[in-house]
Amino acid sequence: MIFGKYLNEYYRKYFFRFLIGIIALITVDLLQIRVPIIIGNITDGIMTGKVEESYLLNKGLYLLLFGISIALGRFIWRNLIFGTSRNIEFHLRNDIFKHLEKLSQRYFNEHKTGDLMAHATNDINAVRMAIGPGLLMMVDAIVLITMVLYNMAYIVNVKLTLIAIIPFPLIIFQGFVISKFMKKRFREKQEAFASMTDMVQESFSGIRVIKAFIQERKEIEAFAKTNKNNFDKNIRLAKLRSAIDPIIRGVVGLSLILTIIYGGRLTMIGEISLGNLVAFINFLSMLVWPMMAIGMVLNVIAQGKASLDRIEKILDAKPEIFDSKSVIEVRDINGSVKINDLSFKYPDSDEYAIRNINLHIKRGQTIGIIGRTGAGKTTLINLLLRLYNIPEGKILIDGKDIMKLPLKMLRRNIGCVPQDNFLFSDTITRNIAFGVNEINMDEIIKNAKLANVHDNIIEFKEGYNTVTGERGIALSGGQKQRISIARALIKKAPILILDDAVSAVDTDTEEKILAALKEERKNKTTIIIAHRISTIKHADHIIFLDEGKIVEEGTHEELVAIDGQYNSIVKKQQLAATFEVYDEKSTKGR
Ligand SMILES: Nc1ncnc2c1ncn2[C@@H]1O[C@H](COP(=O)(O)OP(=O)(O)OP(=O)(O)O)[C@@H](O)[C@H]1O
Numbered sequence: 001m002i003f004g005k006y007l008n009e010y011y012r013k014y015f016f017r018f019l020i021g022i023i024a025l026i027t028v029d030l031l032q033i034r035v036p037i038i039i040g041n042i043t044d045g046i047m048t049g050k051v052e053e054s055y056l057l058n059k060g061l062y063l064l065l066f067g068i069s070i071a072l073g074r075f076i077w078r079n080l081i082f083g084t085s086r087n088i089e090f091h092l093r094n095d096i097f098k099h100l101e102k103l104s105q106r107y108f109n110e111h112k113t114g115d116l117m118a119h120a121t122n123d124i125n126a127v128r129m130a131i132g133p134g135l136l137m138m139v140d141a142i143v144l145i146t147m148v149l150y151n152m153a154y155i156v157n158v159k160l161t162l163i164a165i166i167p168f169p170l171i172i173f174q175g176f177v178i179s180k181f182m183k184k185r186f187r188e189k190q191e192a193f194a195s196m197t198d199m200v201q202e203s204f205s206g207i208r209v210i211k212a213f214i215q216e217r218k219e220i221e222a223f224a225k226t227n228k229n230n231f232d233k234n235i236r237l238a239k240l241r242s243a244i245d246p247i248i249r250g251v252v253g254l255s256l257i258l259t260i261i262y263g264g265r266l267t268m269i270g271e272i273s274l275g276n277l278v279a280f281i282n283f284l285s286m287l288v289w290p291m292m293a294i295g296m297v298l299n300v301i302a303q304g305k306a307s308l309d310r311i312e313k314i315l316d317a318k319p320e321i322f323d324s325k326s327v328i329e330v331r332d333i334n335g336s337v338k339i340n341d342l343s344f345k346y347p348d349s350d351e352y353a354i355r356n357i358n359l360h361i362k363r364g365q366t367i368g369i370i371g372r373t374g375a376g377k378t379t380l381i382n383l384l385l386r387l388y389n390i391p392e393g394k395i396l397i398d399g400k401d402i403m404k405l406p407l408k409m410l411r412r413n414i415g416c417v418p419q420d421n422f423l424f425s426d427t428i429t430r431n432i433a434f435g436v437n438e439i440n441m442d443e444i445i446k447n448a449k450l451a452n453v454h455d456n457i458i459e460f461k462e463g464y465n466t467v468t469g470e471r472g473i474a475l476s477g478g479q480k481q482r483i484s485i486a487r488a489l490i491k492k493a494p495i496l497i498l499d500d501a502v503s504a505v506d507t508d509t510e511e512k513i514l515a516a517l518k519e520e521r522k523n524k525t526t527i528i529i530a531h532r533i534s535t536i537k538h539a540d541h542i543i544f545l546d547e548g549k550i551v552e553e554g555t556h557e558e559l560v561a562i563d564g565q566y567n568s569i570v571k572k573q574q575l576a577a578t579f580e581v582y583d584e585k586s587t588k589g590r
Pocket of ligand 1: 375379
């Protein structure tokens with residue numbers, strides 16, 4: 001059995017189950033120990049010719065009763081000890097998932113999904129083994145070995161017992177030696193499994209890139225390599241494990257030889273009866289399992305402890321983003337945003353991603369953000385969503401510090417279409433209704449229409465019940481983007497953020513979506529990040545970001561008039577559009 005702060009509460013919760021389980025287990029052990037004595041008595045009875053048939057029948061019934069009680073006891077302890085360890089495994093897995101869901105973005109940037117999955121499978125399994133089978137081994141090792149040796153020495157013969165156990169230190173020795181290697185090999189096995197899960201997860205997530213670059217073969221070879229590594233590490237562990245059984249049986253075999261030689265002599269000279277010798281040999285065979293249990297329990301506990309350490313590390317990770325102690329209770333958000341001299345570096349970076357930004361967005365305004373890739377546009381949005389912490393007083397929503405607003409309330413009031421428009425493996429209906437409490441088909445259809453994706457959806461055979469594959473594999477990039485827009489719109493949030501959300505749709509569709517948004521989002525704040533001028537040109541205010549700084553700002557007309565970086569993009573995109581039109585015309589003419 002292993003202990004740790006996250007396990008102890010479950011031990012407390014299931015204390016009586018464990019207690020009754022241990023009592024049942026000890027009772028079974030004590031009953032089992034009686035069996036060789038009864039067999040010895042029967043043997044002596046037969047040898048001396050003193051017994052009658054009724055005596056044998058009596059003993060037979062007695063043994064049957066023992067057998068039934070032992071079976072019943074086993075049923076009880078297995079249910080209580082193994083069953084409870086399964087219960088703890090179940091709760092622990094839930095705890096880990098629940099905890100991971102609370103951790104910040106940063107944690108997932110720093111930890112591989114495959115590793116986390118390995119912890120949630122292999123490590124929890126190792127912890128369960130240490131709790132259930134570990135407890136069984138510990139109790140059996142202590143109770144059976146003490147009781148059996150006691151019976152061997154005091155009911156049969158002390159000298160014979162001392163001689164019979166001469167080879168036993170070998171078992172203890174092997175237990176220590178093997179468990180030392182076992183620990184290392186078990187860790188290697190867990191690591192190999194984690195890196196295999198990681199590779200599978202990454203390979204399937206990136207399947208489109210793999211196919212586009214025709215890298216399937218390379219992936220198959222890489223998988224075969226990690227699979228082989230996993231296989232080798234399992235075999236290394238299994239080889240070590242497989243050495244335990246023959247060593248223990250060998251040692252007990254040696255004991256048996258000594259027993260037969262010395263015990264046979266004692267029987268011949270009449271110091272012990274034949275029945276005693278038979279009982280002694282039975283006792284010896286009863287020692288095989290608890291002897292094995294000594295070696296195994298050390299390993300199971302060492303492995304469980306190592307796994308529990310890893311699990312504790314996850315559960316100890318503190319969520320970095322949480323409600324401030326001086327949280328301001330707010331009912332609604334109107335949607336005005338004020339950014340005061342905001343600068344920000346990512347926690348593991350030396351470079352500022354945002355530098356001295358000042359911006360005032362009035363309720364109901366539409367703000368356009370443009371700038372080269374890496375300029376800090378998404379970072380600004382991450383900060384508005386409070387995915388990272390910032391110093392107090394830097395971003396105010398409705399005049400209130402974002403750091404003091406309740407997190408749930410803040411995020412409930414911001415609709416966001418992130419660049420990575422991830423869709424869940426679920427129906428389109430559920431994907432659109434993801435952020436709202438109830439599924440209202442009229443609302444879903446209305447918002448799908450606003451996002452200009454309704455016509456596409458009803459063309460699918462299953463319509464709104466179409467299940468999108470993992471990451472929406474069955475849909476086009478533009479369709480996914482528009483479903484993500486519908487998912488954000490249905491929240492009717494006072495602040496809506498579109499991060500490059502129409503980049504994969506054509507300009508006609510983009511125009512329709514923007515027109516619908518304008519109508520729908522009257523009096524509500526909308527922030528649109530884009531690379532295309534057409535997406536933001538009608539915004540009330542546009543900021544041009546470069547290396548985290550606002551370098552130009554104003555309306556489209558004002559920015560064009562400045563004739564700076566913004567206008568240079570306008571000109572480039574106009575030129576590109578002219579070529580596109582020209583190209584279209586010339587292709588049609590052919
Ligand atoms: N999690 C992170 N940790 C450290 N640095 C980051 C992280 N995310 C982004 N950055 C860095 O911050 C800077 C701004 O990135 P950001 O994603 O905000 O740019 P962007 O303007 O949205 O670009 P794009 O138009 O390509 O989406 C970049 O230099 C980027 O490398």
